[in-house]
Amino acid sequence: MAKKANWKELMTLHLRAYIPALVAFLFLLPSPVFAAALSLSPTNASVRVGSTVTETVFVLSTDQAMNAISGTISFPPELLQVVSVSKAGSVLSLWVQDPTFSNADGTISFSGIVPNPGYTGSHGLTISIQFRGKRAGTAAISFSPSSQVLANDGNGTDILNDTNSATITVTSSASAPSTPPAPSTAEQGLLARIISSTHPDQTQWYNRPHAIFDWTNAQGVSGVRLGYDKDADGEPSVPYSEPLSHKELDLEDGIWYFHVQEKGSGGWGPISSYRVQIDTVPPLPSTVTFPQGTTTPSGSSITALFTTTDELSGIDHYQVAVDGKVFTVTADAGSRPYQVSAGPGAHMLLVQTYDKAGNFSTANGRFFVTGEASSFFDFFSFGWLAVNYISIFLIAFAILVTLLFAAWYIRTHFMAYRYRLNRQLGLTHAHVHKEFDTLKEAITEELLALEQTKSKRSLTREEERLIVRFKKLLDHAEQTIEKEIEDIQR
Numbered sequence: 001m002a003k004k005a006n007w008k009e010l011m012t013l014h015l016r017a018y019i020p021a022l023v024a025f026l027f028l029l030p031s032p033v034f035a036a037a038l039s040l041s042p043t044n045a046s047v048r049v050g051s052t053v054t055e056t057v058f059v060l061s062t063d064q065a066m067n068a069i070s071g072t073i074s075f076p077p078e079l080l081q082v083v084s085v086s087k088a089g090s091v092l093s094l095w096v097q098d099p100t101f102s103n104a105d106g107t108i109s110f111s112g113i114v115p116n117p118g119y120t121g122s123h124g125l126t127i128s129i130q131f132r133g134k135r136a137g138t139a140a141i142s143f144s145p146s147s148q149v150l151a152n153d154g155n156g157t158d159i160l161n162d163t164n165s166a167t168i169t170v171t172s173s174a175s176a177p178s179t180p181p182a183p184s185t186a187e188q189g190l191l192a193r194i195i196s197s198t199h200p201d202q203t204q205w206y207n208r209p210h211a212i213f214d215w216t217n218a219q220g221v222s223g224v225r226l227g228y229d230k231d232a233d234g235e236p237s238v239p240y241s242e243p244l245s246h247k248e249l250d251l252e253d254g255i256w257y258f259h260v261q262e263k264g265s266g267g268w269g270p271i272s273s274y275r276v277q278i279d280t281v282p283p284l285p286s287t288v289t290f291p292q293g294t295t296t297p298s299g300s301s302i303t304a305l306f307t308t309t310d311e312l313s314g315i316d317h318y319q320v321a322v323d324g325k326v327f328t329v330t331a332d333a334g335s336r337p338y339q340v341s342a343g344p345g346a347h348m349l350l351v352q353t354y355d356k357a358g359n360f361s362t363a364n365g366r367f368f369v370t371g372e373a374s375s376f377f378d379f380f381s382f383g384w385l386a387v388n389y390i391s392i393f394l395i396a397f398a399i400l401v402t403l404l405f406a407a408w409y410i411r412t413h414f415m416a417y418r419y420r421l422n423r424q425l426g427l428t429h430a431h432v433h434k435e436f437d438t439l440k441e442a443i444t445e446e447l448l449a450l451e452q453t454k455s456k457r458s459l460t461r462e463e464e465r466l467i468v469r470f471k472k473l474l475d476h477a478e479q480t481i482e483k484e485i486e487d488i489q490r
Contacts, residue, residue, distance in 0.1 A: 035061075035063065035064075035159055035160075035161045035162065036059065036060060036061040036064070036066055036149040036151075036159045036160050036161070036162075037059070037060040037061075037149075037160070037161070037162040037163065037164070038057065038058070038059055038060075038069070038071060038126075038143055038147060038149065038160065038162075038163045038164075039057070039058050039059075039060065039163070039164045040055050040056070040057060040058075040073075040141055040164060040165065040166035041055070041056050041058060041166070042055070042166065043164065043165075043166045043167065044166070044167050044169075045166070045167075045168050045169070046168065046169040046170075046171060047131070047132075047133040047168060047169075047170055047171070048133055048170070048171050048172070048232065048233065049133045049134065049135065049136060049170060049171070049172055050132065050133060051132070051133055051232040051233070052083055052130050052131065052132045052133075052230075052232070052255060053130075053131055053133070053168060054128055054129065054130050054131075054230065055128070055129045055131065055141060055166055055168070056125060056126075056127075056128045056129075057071070057073070057125075057126040057127050057128075057129070058123055058124060058125060058126060059091065059119070059124040059126050059149060060121075060122045060123070060124070061119065061120060061121065061124070061149065061159065062120065062121065062122050064120070064151050064152075064153070064159055065117055065118030065119060065120045065151070065152040066114065066118055066119055066120075066149050066150060066151055066152060066159065067113060067114045067115070067116065067118035067119070067150060067151070067152035068096075068111075068112070068113045068114070068148075068149070068150040068156070069092060069110070069111070069112055069126060069147075069148070069149050069150075070096075070097075070110075070111040070146075070147065070148045070150075071109070071110055071111070071126075071143055071144075071147040071148075072107055072108070072109045072143070072144040072146055072147060073107065073108040073109075073129070073141060073142070073143055073144070074106055074107055074141070074142055074143075074144060075106050075107075075108070075131070075139060075140075075141045076106055076137070076139045076140070077103055077104060077105065077106035078134065078135060078137075079133070079134055079135050079136075079137045079138075079139040079168075079170050080106075080131045080132070080133065080134060080139045080141075080168060080170065081103050081131065081132045081133075081134050082101040082103055082108060082129060082130070082131060082132075083130040083131065083132050084129075084130045084311055084312050084314075085099040085100075085101055085108060085110075085127055085128070085129050085130075085311065086127065086128040086129075086130070086311050086312065087099060087112075087127060087311065088128070088253075088311075089125050089128075090112070090125055090126055090127060091114055091119045091121075091124040091125060091126065092112030092113060092114055092126060093112070093113070093114065093115060094112060094113040094114075094115065095110075095111070095112045095113075096111040096112060096113060097109065097110060097111040097112075098110070098284075098309065099127050101129075108127075108129060110126070110127055112126075114152075116152065117152060118151075118152030130255075131168060133168075133170040133171075134170070135170060136170050136171055136172040137169075137170050138167060138168075138169050138170075139167070139168045139169075139170060140165055140166075140167055141165055141166045141167070141168065142163070142165035142166075143163040143165070147160060147163065148160055190218050190221065190262040190263075190264050190268075190269025190270065191262075191269060191270050191272050192215040192216070192217065192218075192224075192260040192261075192262055192272040193215055193216060193272070194213055194214070194215045194258065194260055194272055194273075194274040195213070195214055195215065195274075196211060196212060196213050196214070196274060196276065197212050197214070198210060198211050198212045199211055199276045199277075199278075202274065202275040202276070202277075203275075203277075204277065204356075205277045205278070205279050205312075205313040205355070205356040205357035205358075206276070206277065206278055206279075206357055206358075207278070207279060207280050207357040207358050207359050208278070208280075209250055209251050209252065209253075209278055209280055210248065210249075210250050210251075211248070211249050211250075211251055211256075211258070211276050211278075212246075212247075212248050213246070213247045213248070213249070213258050213260075213274060214245060214246050215245055215260055215272070216245060217243045217245055217262055218262060218264065218269075220264050220265055221243040221262045221263060221264055222241075222243065222263055222264070222265075223239060223240055223241050223242065223243060223262075223263040224236075224239075224240050224242075224243055224244050224260060224261065224262050224263065225237065225238060225239045225240070225259075225260075225261040225263070225268070226238050226240065226244070226247060226258075226259065226260060226261075227258075227259045228249060228251070228256055228257065228258045228259065229256070229257060229259075230254060230255060230256060230257065231257060232257050232273060232275070234257055234259055234273070235259060235261070235271060236259040236260065236261050236271065243262070251276065251278050252278070253278050253279055253280055253281060253312055254277075254278060254312070255275065255276070255277050255278075256275070256276045256277075256278065257273045257274065257275055257276075258273065258274045258276065259271050259272070259273050260272045260273075260274075277313065277357075278357070279310075279312040279313040279355060279356070279357035279359065280357070280359065281310075281311070281312065281359065282310075282353075282355065282359040282360055282361040283308050283309065283310035283315060283353045283354075283355045283359065283360070283361050284308045284309055284310070284311075284361065285308065285353070285361045285362070285363045286306040286307065286308040286318075286351050286353050286361070286363040287306070287308070287363065288304060288305070288306045288349055288351055288363050288364060288365030289304070289305045289306075289365065290302060290303060290304055290305075290365065290367055291303055291305060291337070294365075294366065294367045294368060295367070295368045295369075295370055296367070296368075296369055296370075297369070297370055297371045298343070298344045298369055298370065298371040299371075301339040301340055301341045302339070302340050302341075302342075302367050302369075303337045303338070303339060303340075304337070304338050304339075304340050304349055304365065304367075305337055305338070306318065306320075306338065306349075306351045306353075306363065306365075308353050308361070308363075310353075310355040310356075310359075312355075312357075313355045313356035313357045314331075314355060314356050315331040315353060315354075315355060315356075316331060316354050316355055316356045317329060317330055317331055317354050318330075318331070318351055318352065318353055318354070319351070319352040319354065319360075320338065320340075320349065320350070320351055321349075321350040321351075321352075322340055322342055322347055322348075322349055322350075323342060323343075323347060340367070342367075342369055343369060344369045344370065344371065345368070345369060346366065346367075346368050347366070347367055347368070347369065348364055348365075348366055349364060349365045349366070349367060350362065350363075350364045351363050351364065351365075432481055433481075436477070436478065436481060440474055440478075443470055443474060446470075447467055447470060447471070450463055450466075450467055451467075
């Protein structure tokens with residue numbers, strides 16, 4: 001028994017020593033860490049003053065599905081200017097805050113959601129930002145510390161643990177490193193003069209994606225190189241052995257540059273580029289609101305708001321219509337409260353938003369003007385309304401009286417006609433009876449004569465048959481005449 005007790009004590013001591021060690025070991029095991037990153041691409045880019053370059057924001061979340069991104073990007077406003085921010089192709093489909101930017105503060109903000117099951121991947125496009133170079137220098141673009149990437153875990157866990165910045169070098173068009181050697185006189189003659197019949201103004205936006213380019217080749221040109229891209233300093237890469245002078249392209253939305261380079265006897269000449277700006281997407285529909293309410297008293301105006309955004313070319317103007325009257329409102333004026341006046345009653349405010357390419361979207365809002373001061377003209381209008389109602393009543397009354405008179409007239413004439421008809425039928429009945437009685441008497445006398453002859457001699461079979469037949473005919477004729485007369489009198 002003593003040995004058994006010692007064994008139990010020994011096991012208890014061992015357990016007391018191992019359990020804390022086991023718990024510590026479990027806590028020291030590495031736990032899974034889910035992480036996400038936001039990046040800008042390209043990380044290094046260069047652009048000339050006045051030209052544009054595009055930076056794209058990507059999200060990386062390979063270990064854990066994410067369902068929301070909220071970000072703020074900073075850039076030096078003295079070196080760069082945001083031209084547009086595009087959501088096209090974004091993994092974010094629901095936007096809590098549409099991408100906005102401030103060229104004064106040098107910020108770009110956005111916030112969007114990916115519906116369940118979220119997004120998992122290493123190259124999720126979020127937004128695209130088009131910058132224009134303002135002044136030579138090195139511009140650093142970075143995410144603010146408040147940026148977040150939330151996990152699709154039901155708790156909204158922030159899994160963002162890394163962001164990378166980008167650098168854009170803005171160079172002056174007159175700086176020595178970027179200035180190509182001056183072309184020789186022969187090379188200057190190889191500079192193509194490009195024109196476009198579909199997009200004649202290089203500073204204008206168009207909503208036609210089909211572009212036509214023409215140019216005249218210099219004498220002695222043996223071939224050309226063509227190309228198009230979104231780089232103002234791009235180089236054509238497709239050679240043609242024949243000196244083409246016409247090209248048609250179907251382009252997507254954006255700012256494009258068509259490049260032509262001619263080949264002469266001395267080699268390739270300088271590159272000629274032509275800028276095309278295309279925007280085929282209408283502005284986002286305006287949301288027409290009335291911040292002070294949808295009802296206003298007569299004689300006062302109502303305040304309306306209907307601003308919106310256009311991602312590419314920008315808002316050009318608004319067309320506002322009330323009761324068939326159309327007004328043109330500038331883009332700046334449309335960003336402020338707009339005063340609308342109308343007469344008493346319900347009205348529809350129609351707003352068409354036009355971008356700089358001529359695309360437009362339509363929105364509307366309904367408002368009411370109540371109350372009306374009495375005036376002579378108001379009384380006059382009411383009088384005309386009363387006259388109209390009285391006229392309708394009189395016309396209806398006249399139609400009713402006409403119908404009643406027609407019914408009375410038809411009934412009276414029908415009764416007189418029926419009376420005359422009955423009277424005539426009575427006379428006809430008496431005359432027919434009289435004539436029938438005379439005929440009956442004559443036939444009866446003849447039959448009696450045959451009956452008397454029968455007492456003197458035997459009648460022939462033909463005479464017997466005639467006597468029976470005449471009696472039947474007389475009875476039938478009398479019954480038929482009586483019946484027909486009775487039917488007519490009904």
